[in-house]
Amino acid sequence: MFRNTQAVILAAGKSSRFKTGKTKLVEKICGQEMILYPTKLLIEAKVPVTLVVGFQRELIERTITKQFPDDVTFVHQTEQLGTGHAISCSQGTWTRDHILIMNGDMPLVSKDILTKLYEKHIKKDAAISFVTAHNCDPSAAGYGRVIKASDSIEIIEAKEFKGDLSEHCSINAGIYLIKRSFLEENITKLEQSSVAREWYITDLVKLASDQGLGIETIAAPFDCIRGINTFKELWAAEQIKKSEIVQRWMDHGVRFAIAHNVQIDLNVTIGAGTFIDSGVHLQTGTKIGKNCTIGAFSIVKNSIIHDGSIVHSHSVITNATLEALSAVGPFAHIHEKAIIQEKAIIGNFVEVKKSTIGQESKAKHLAYIGDSKIGKRVNIGAGTITCNYNGTDKSKTIIEDDVFVGSNTTLIAPVTLKKNAFIAAGSTITTDVPEYALAIARERQTNKEGYARNLRKTKTASSTPKETEKTEPTEPFFAAFKTDDFDSEQSL
DSSP states (O other): OTTEEEEEEEEEOOGGOOOSSOOOGGSSSTTTTTHHHHHHHHHHOOOOOOEEEEEEHHHHHHHHHHTTTSSSEEEOSSOOOOOHHHHTTTTTGGGEEEEEEEOOOOTTTTTTHHHHHHHHHHHOOOEEEEEEEEOGGGGTTTTTTEOOOOEEEEOOOOOOOSTTTTTEEEEEEEEEEEEHHHHHHHHGGGOOTTTOOOOOOTTHHHHHHHHOOOOOEOOOOOHHHHHSSSHHHHEEEEEEEEHHHHHHHHHTEESSSGGOOOOSSSSSOOOOOOOTTTOOETTTTTTOOOEEEEOOOOEEEEEEEEETTETTOOOOOEEEEEEETTTOOSSSSESSSSSTTTTTEEEEEEESSSSOOOOOOOOEESSSSEEEEEOOOOOOOOOOOOOOOOOOOBEEEEEEEEEOTTTTEESSSEEOOOOOOEEEEEEEEEBBTTTTTOOSSOOOOOOTHHHHHHHHHHHHHSSSTTTTTOOOOOOOOTSSSSSGGSSSSSOO
């Protein structure tokens, strides 16, 4: 489509208005770094890309090459002396007849805008073409103003504009398509601004106008060409991008309880018939099937949730898989490659880490399952934990099909519970349990008849002593428990 065209993205600025001391271009918008938006757009359009970097160049280059290792050429602007100077730094990379130039902080630009600019530029055989937008809002004072007369056109940078904003509502978007021949002849003619002490790319428009060359513009909606110089502008851009994402999924049959109260990233897919409740975060890499329910304030990151599954409220699922018709939560934590198989149930305040929970198995209350393989139809009682770490190594717990684990059980790995085993509540299991066996690992209960009454009398007497009375010494609290009252026998 963009024949004989290459692109230069300007990404060398210091992002001083962000006030973070870091480049704004690696701040994320809907899960993707800002600089990746224009870069990805151009690469997908098969336009060769050169990136002019300067401030924190290593961070920007690492962000780009992580996703596009061989698709971008980098040029270093050692001093940040303006957009005109940045373009001149890239001159050694110019090989095509038309150079598309745009700022790196424009995440909302669409391929449609670039296509219209290219088509008009080629059709009119213009020396330079650029994108404009209409905005009279005083908050848009940071944009350069496009000043047109009957026989001339120029762009006045925001730092130097002295006119009435309400009378000059045409703003410069920062996207240009320039003939390489014109650029080569005129890039050295730019003069340094007396106000900012910089060289501006916008002065090329006036040079073309003074030479009587063809200049074309196309208009785009302001929301599509927003630049980002502050966190407030970042927030505004993210709301627009998020709204686009949510509306797209609505069109595919996904219902959102409160659409503006959901955080959803670009690289997320959702099946038809799924319901997304209030406050949900769906983060990069997440795939949700059809007819699922994601409960309020749950967070799902880089996880797969298959058809018909339910994530109850306030659950956190990271790098995990929920197979069809499974259910987790509320307040569940499923992470580190955990797999919840078909029709399994993970209940409230249960954590599953690096474990597989078999089909139709249940861990419904207050449990920790780590580094474990759980079979089918297993019941994990409330308060059960797998002790998988001894301070130096992680060990595995294996629970085979149809095992019943009573409440408040401690399974000290490595340990295997064979099929159909039964673990008595309150047990600490340290060795393997055979098939169909009942394992009991706890002390026998001992009852001291009348001891509670005696203890209460002792407390009452000691709290109200009489000076004239002599009280007999009472039996110390632990004295009633003799050594011979206990043995090592275990029972239910």
